[in-house]
Amino acid sequence: MLFRPLLPSNVLVAEMAPVDADPTCLPSRERALIERAVAQRCREFAAGRTLARGLLRDAGADIDALLSDSDRVPIWPQTVFGSITHCGSLCAVAVVPVAHADGIGLDVEPAVPVPEYLLPRIVRDTERAQLAALPSALRPLGGLLVFSIKEAVYKAIYPQCRVFLDFHQVEIAFEGDDGFVADVLVPAAAPPAHARIHGRFRIADGHVASAVVLPRR
Template sequence: MNPLAAVLPTSVATVVRLDDDSAGPLHPTEEPAVAKAVDSRRAEFTTGRACARDALAALGAPADAVPVGEKRSPVWPDGVVGSITHTKGFRGAAVAFADVVRSVGIDAEQHDVLPEGVLEAVSSESERAVLASLAARRPDVHWDRLLFSAKESVYKTWFPLTGRWLGFEEAVLTPGADGTFRAELLVPGPVVDGVAVGEFRGRWTVADGFVVTAIALEA
């Protein structure tokens, strides 16, 4: 199962693992990020990095290490952009050449209702109204969790382009029942290829108990 491949263009190489078996050792430059971590955190980090290296190899890019950089974001080889996600039972990575895709953001979450109070903290009243309308049409989808996941993908796309934090309230997320979503930025966006970016568009899917969202900002 690779739901990441279903929501990203073919120019993006993706790898998914559903367990932490046979992830292999960390590269010495990756090790410091989890030197003092509990076993569960170390396992998800190690498997996430294994996914990243496998994706880099599939892309045909150097696949030695993906250390942790600023704000704990992955440091990719020169000329490559990428994103890593992990939740219980799901680890994944997506990478692309930077001359084809300028930034990529992915997120996977358990397909379940958000904990009480979280939706109110990460969304506006207007966003919640859209979710209620969608829930009436597609009650099989946990739209609150989808919105949360999509906003995570928005941030992961945003940060490599700007180096700045983006709050949940700084982008209006509008999911579509057709497997797409749109995020309108409420703050000045990055300039990419000479054009100011005012929104990100992505795709989502629900598969085998997970909701998966992704954005690929193509050149």
């Protein structure tokens, strides 16, 4: 499992390939959310919802359907925080009780380098030295890693604060072999005491994965 090594034991996590998901098996209220979507999007959505409802059942927060709000954010039961991420080849979902965390965010991407012309939109000038210092084997994926980390950070904080951020409004630094710290540069965009966020990343099985769990304050 790609994400399990990145998350504490009190976080429930599940993964599947979207190709194995069946959108026709979704509850009618979930199917209604993708009635105009293309086939690939339907499979990714179905994988996420199927995994999420299974984890919620395991967490004692069973629901009939996991719907979305006007910002397309999943409406999780009040007893948990959750995060869904998917790409064409993998979907992952994590759920953690609110008693154990202040938020959670996952991101998965295919391990394909970001085109050079896109890097200035993602990487701050102050982060370029971080990329240059990565091990040589990781350097080609440095821009993608920054993208994935910032996506995971955003997904951990946006559902609570509802402040839109661009990639230059979060600054990251790598810690050790698989850790990072992210500074949210817009104070209102992060929950109290979470302007500096720690997380972990992993590159394996053709994917880049990033995960954030906000510790309970």
